[in-house]
Amino acid sequence: MKYAxxxxxxxxxxxxxxxxxxxxxxxYQQCARACADSSMCFSYFYNPDKQECLGCQSEYSVLRTSPVLEEWTGSIYFGRFRYLGCYDNYPRILENAHTYSTGMVTELCVARCISGGYLYALTESGHWCQCGNDFSPNEKLTEDRCNSACPGNEDQFCGNAYVGSVYIL
Structure with missing residues (x-):
């Protein structure tokens, strides 16, 4: 189960x-692991200042209010996202926000795209993140083509040269 x-x-x-x-x-990775290990957990909130993690039974819209959600200053909400597959990324599939990070991980890219209001995220060449609302896929490739390790977590793959790992948010 993946979270963003x-x-x-x-x-x-x-x-x-x-x-x-x-x-x-x-x-937040420790928090994600704790949530993934519980069959009852569908979302979680992490507070980096307090180093606390709450696992929750439901997936929330961050706009929902009480009685389901309460105030917790400094918390970050994590909900699900879904991997769509490995795609040829030439020409570019997603034309909006492009970000480079030496510590790129899937969650970072997805978070940037969500905070920008986009529906799709794509990681490419290990370090690049692209966001967009219109997904016009090129050829879908076999998973072994998306084999560039994410520098922030080498257990994850962040596409490859002109090849993107695509997520719907």
Whole structure:
């Protein structure tokens, strides 16, 4: 199960929706792992300042208000996103925001695209992230073509040269 950093939204799920509440989590990846390990967890909130993680039973729109969500200053909401596959990215599939990062991971790219209001995210050549709302795919490729490791997490693949790993948000 994959998750994406949606945005800072200063919210958390209330007690009736809570699956777990863990302390001393030094990264959102640890929080993601805890949520993925629970069959009841569908989203989570991570507070980096407090190093706390809350696993929740439902996936939320960050616009929802009480009684399901409560205030939690500094929290980041994480919801699901879905991998669409490996695609030829020449010419470019997604024409909007382009970002380069020496620490690129899938979650970072997805988070940037979500915060920009886009529907799709694509990682390419290990370091590049592209966002867009119109997905006009070129040829779908076999998964072994998207084999460039993400520098921020070498267990993930971030496309390849002119080849993109594509996600719907």
């Amino acid at each position: 950093n949606a945005q800072f939204n200063n919210k958390r799920c209330n007690e009736s929706e809570l699956v777990f509440h863990n302390f001393n989590m030094t990264s």
